[in-house]
Amino acid sequence: MNTYNKIVGYALTLSLLFVVGSCNQGRGNGGALGSGNAERVYVAPGEHDEFYGFISGGFSGQLAVYGLPSGRLFKVIPVFSVDAEKAYGFSEETKPMLETSFGTIPWDDSHHPDLSQTNGEIDGRWCFINANNTPRIARISLSTFETEEIIELPNSAGNHSSSFVTENTEYVVAGTRFSVPIPQRDMSIDEYKGNFKGAISFIKVDQETGRFDLSFQVIMPGFDYDLAHPGRGASHGWMFFTTYNTEEASTLMEVNASQNDKDFIAAINWKKAEELIANSDFETMATEYAHNVYDESTQMATSTIKKEVRTLDASKYPGLVYLLPTPKSPHGCDVDPSGEYIIGSGKLSASLTAHSFTKMLDAIENEKFDGDAYGIPVLNYDDIVGGVVQSGGLGPLHTEFDGKGNGYTTFFISSEVVKWKLGTWEVIDRKPTYYSVGHLMIPGGNSRKPFGKYLVALNKITKDRYLPTGPELSQSAQLYDISGDKMVMLSDFPTVGEPHYAAGAPADLIKPNQLKLYKLEENNHPHAVKNEKDTRVERNGKEVHIYMTTIRSHFAPDNIEGIKVGDKVYFHVTNLEQDYDVPHGISMIGANTSELLIMPGQTETFVWEPKKEGVWPFYCTDFCSALHQEMQGYVRVSARNSNVPLKWSLDGE
Amino acid sequence: MKKIVITIPFIVLGLMILCACGSGSQASDGESAQAAETHPLGQASVADDVSAKNILQVAIGSEPHSTLVAAVQAAQIEHVLVNAGPLTVFAPTNDAFAALPEGTVDNLLKPENKETLATILKGHAAPGSFNVEGLKKEARKGRKIFMANETYLEVIVDGEDIMVGGAKVIGTVQTSNGIINVVDKVILPN
Numbered sequence: 131m132n133t134y135n136k137i138v139g140y141a142l143t144l145s146l147l148f149v150v151g152s153c154n155q156g157r158g159n160g161g162a163l164g165s166g167n168a169e170r171v172y173v174a175p176g177e178h179d180e181f182y183g184f185i186s187g188g189f190s191g192q193l194a195v196y197g198l199p200s201g202r203l204f205k206v207i208p209v210f211s212v213d214a215e216k217a218y219g220f221s222e223e224t225k226p227m228l229e230t231s232f233g234t235i236p237w238d239d240s241h242h243p244d245l246s247q248t249n250g251e252i253d254g255r256w257c258f259i260n261a262n263n264t265p266r267i268a269r270i271s272l273s274t275f276e277t278e279e280i281i282e283l284p285n286s287a288g289n290h291s292s293s294f295v296t297e298n299t300e301y302v303v304a305g306t307r308f309s310v311p312i313p314q315r316d317m318s319i320d321e322y323k324g325n326f327k328g329a330i331s332f333i334k335v336d337q338e339t340g341r342f343d344l345s346f347q348v349i350m351p352g353f354d355y356d357l358a359h360p361g362r363g364a365s366h367g368w369m370f371f372t373t374y375n376t377e378e379a380s381t382l383m384e385v386n387a388s389q390n391d392k393d394f395i396a397a398i399n400w401k402k403a404e405e406l407i408a409n410s411d412f413e414t415m416a417t418e419y420a421h422n423v424y425d426e427s428t429q430m431a432t433s434t435i436k437k438e439v440r441t442l443d444a445s446k447y448p449g450l451v452y453l454l455p456t457p458k459s460p461h462g463c464d465v466d467p468s469g470e471y472i473i474g475s476g477k478l479s480a481s482l483t484a485h486s487f488t489k490m491l492d493a494i495e496n497e498k499f500d501g502d503a504y505g506i507p508v509l510n511y512d513d514i515v516g517g518v519v520q521s522g523g524l525g526p527l528h529t530e531f532d533g534k535g536n537g538y539t540t541f542f543i544s545s546e547v548v549k550w551k552l553g554t555w556e557v558i559d560r561k562p563t564y565y566s567v568g569h570l571m572i573p574g575g576n577s578r579k580p581f582g583k584y585l586v587a588l589n590k591i592t593k594d595r596y597l598p599t600g601p602e603l604s605q606s607a608q609l610y611d612i613s614g615d616k617m618v619m620l621s622d623f624p625t626v627g628e629p630h631y632a633a634g635a636p637a638d639l640i641k642p643n644q645l646k647l648y649k650l651e652e653n654n655h656p657h658a659v660k661n662e663k664d665t666r667v668e669r670n671g672k673e674v675h676i677y678m679t680t681i682r683s684h685f686a687p688d689n690i691e692g693i694k695v696g697d698k699v700y701f702h703v704t705n706l707e708q709d710y711d712v713p714h715g716i717s718m719i720g721a722n723t724s725e726l727l728i729m730p731g732q733t734e735t736f737v738w739e740p741k742k743e744g745v746w747p748f749y750c751t752d753f754c755s756a757l758h759q760e761m762q763g764y765v766r767v768s769a770r771n772s773n774v775p776l777k778w779s780l781d782g783e
Numbered sequence: 784m785k786k787i788v789i790t791i792p793f794i795v796l797g798l799m800i801l802c803a804c805g806s807g808s809q810a811s812d813g814e815s816a817q818a819a820e821t822h823p824l825g826q827a828s829v830a831d832d833v834s835a836k837n838i839l840q841v842a843i844g845s846e847p848h849s850t851l852v853a854a855v856q857a858a859q860i861e862h863v864l865v866n867a868g869p870l871t872v873f874a875p876t877n878d879a880f881a882a883l884p885e886g887t888v889d890n891l892l893k894p895e896n897k898e899t900l901a902t903i904l905k906g907h908a909a910p911g912s913f914n915v916e917g918l919k920k921e922a923r924k925g926r927k928i929f930m931a932n933e934t935y936l937e938v939i940v941d942g943e944d945i946m947v948g949g950a951k952v953i954g955t956v957q958t959s960n961g962i963i964n965v966v967d968k969v970i971l972p973n
Contacts, residue, residue: 646833646834647834682869707959708835710834756867756870781920
């Protein structure tokens with residue numbers, strides 16, 4: 131009887147635990163106890179995430195693609211740095227992508243991805259990202275998830291207030307962080323003030339192909355241009371940039387660029403600029419910049435050096451630019467979904483300043499000016515401020531929006547995200563981050579239509595968040611559920627390089643447009659071979675071209691003789707597969723380059739310069755099939771003066 | 784016995800509440816459970832209308848191979864035919880199966896004969912890609928083809944005919960993951 135009672139008691143207790151446990155998990159907003167968070171980020175095996183996250187690779191120079199809410203890393207897309215895994219910058223086809231007016235550069239520092247938009251809403255066509263060090267903007271196809279185009283920006287240095295798209299992707303806009311002599315010349319640094327200038331570049335985007343054209347640059351005073359966002363809705367046609375160092379200092383900037391009580395948000399009327407350009411009212415300046423394009427049809431990149439750029443000096447064109455005083459070296463420059471409020475986060479301040487676009491227009495109309503800077507009107511602060519968020523945090527940096535009337539701002543110094551209400555400017559919630567958060571991202575969070583379900587905080591310092599990996603830990607991200615009144619932290623995940631900005635999009639916007647393979651009949655690579663019968667080896671002096679194919683599970687040809695020490699051997703390899711996710715790789719012993727990783731239907735080329743006599747093997751580097759280990763071949767290398775004839779074969783034929 | 788019987792309802796009650804709350808708040812739970820039930824074929828269930836068709840897809844689309852497809856499904860070896868391969872399948876036609884002694888196919892399709900059926904079917908599949916040219920080369924070079932049931936098949940070229948394991952090759956189809964050689968006989972183990 132006792133045993134019976136005990137068992138019944140256990141059973142009842144168990145039942146109650148189930149009830150309590152299950153219902154806690156079921157509540158969407160009851161995150162205080164932390165229960166149920168696991169299932170909110172859990173994506174079952176074989177299931178897909180709800181959102182794509184495109185997170186800048188920071189000082190890796192690349193772009194990382196994540197799934198949200200799982201935080202799973204899907205791909206690192208090489209953009210500004212070489213990537214031996216994907217032969218980016220190593221294959222003959224992709225080497226031109228990294229050309230600049232300074233020559234080939236194998237690395238950069240990628241910062242701010244932004245997605246193409248139509249009518250102010252993200253549309254899933256392209257992702258753009260800036261190189262900060264040697265100023266460039268890249269366009270990444272969201273069909274192939276590969277970098278298709280890179281354009282260098284002349285007159286720029288520290289390409290930081292970039293790469294932000296206007297509401298219909300008319301332009302990708304890029305602003306210089308460092309002002310420099312324009313054009314560059316040998317001059318004393320002491321003469322910075324008044325002589326150095328800042329260039330803001332407007333890159334026109336072809337709506338069919340996505341191809342870039344550097345349309346014009348607005349030449350601004352010698353401030354530092356930090357971040358930017360486009361106007362939207364009523365403010366469409368304007369672009370807003372935060373500035374600091376309006377002191378125009380050039381040394382010990384942490385002190386000398388922090389002297390002014392207020393710096394500016396520069397409001398550029400690009401519709402006005404378009405009129406000036408259309409009326410040929412601009413100056414053409416001689417310069418040099420590289421424009422690199424990858425052609426999906428020929429599967430080759432080409433690099434062209436361009437020689438001039440159209441410029442508009444902001445001081446000379448009334449109505450082109452206005453300056454909005456904003457407290458204390460503002461960093462983030464964020465525009466709410468309606469386009470009415472332009473938020474400046476004074477990084478040395480505790481508060482946020484929200485300028486009103488309506489008031490700005492009124493101040494311009496009625497000339498409520500507070501002087502000028504180099505002839506550019508400075509609007510009267512009190513006449514344009516729409517509101518101030520007294521946050522209580524320290525070091526505000528960036529703001530995103532949820533589309534439900536709320537803003538979310540990161541605070542670097544106080545390591546937190548603060549949620550506040552547009553219009554009333556009251557603080558609603560605050561949650562710590564781990565640690566020292568920089569950017570944050572809500573999918574679509576800087577567009578007309580945010581998807582306010584998740585927020586990703588991108589932190590600069592990691593410390594104890596993961597198993598230690600020596601002195602450096604990869605930067606951490608935190609995922610928050612923002613669907614309720616209060617934010618709930620769901621998970622941590624590591625990132626690649628130091629992520630700056632990120633962009634997110636619903637998976638359904640991007641998934642249907644995926645390219646699964648390159649059709650062989652559409653492969654117009656000049657060295658493609660479409661079947662094994664056409665494979666061959668050709669000698670032209672010391673240059674040897676091998677026209678090779680791959681298919682499960684062999685190379686054709688796979689035995690080659692007649693190569694000589696000192697030859698320059700081009701392996702042009704076409705993957706004959708027409709099957710999704712079946713690439714082949716190839717690598718050659720002693721080749722001073724990376725492997726190739728060739729997608730189905732694609733042709734790629736690597737160069738091998740044999741230095742030693744012998745018989746040297748090559749093999750498939752990507753486990754392609756059940757007979758992958760058999761996918762190998764030999765090249766016989768003879769002395770320079772040998773008479774071994776050039777011949778090639780597969781299975782002796 | 785009695786004690787156990789009494790406790791079960793309480794546990795069931797608890798589970799029912801758990802399930803009720805869970806499904807109410809997380810629609811995706813139900814979806815994943817459903818997905819798990821409808822995906823028993825592994826790679827064979829991957830939706831892909833862009834790639835060239837694989838061996839299984841070609842076979843399913845070929846009316847003269849409906850018996851072979853039924854046999855593959857009964858033996859539950861579909862995923863082998865969509866794998867990365869490369870694979871060569873000697874595919875007997877419906878007529879070839881019909882030529883077997885009466886009742887043979889029906890007998891093989893019974894669940895209790897699944898293993899036997901699988902062994903017979905694997906005797907029709909070889910790792911590697913052997914199209915007509917490849918088969919002729921095997922014959923010319925005196926090489927035998929190693930089959931998935933661990934037997935070796937000799938290729939004999941007789942005039943215009945190519946014979947494999949006593950079956951005549953009457954057609955060849957290139958697929959994304961290998962080759963289908965249509966044959967006029969079922970190849971049975973010795």
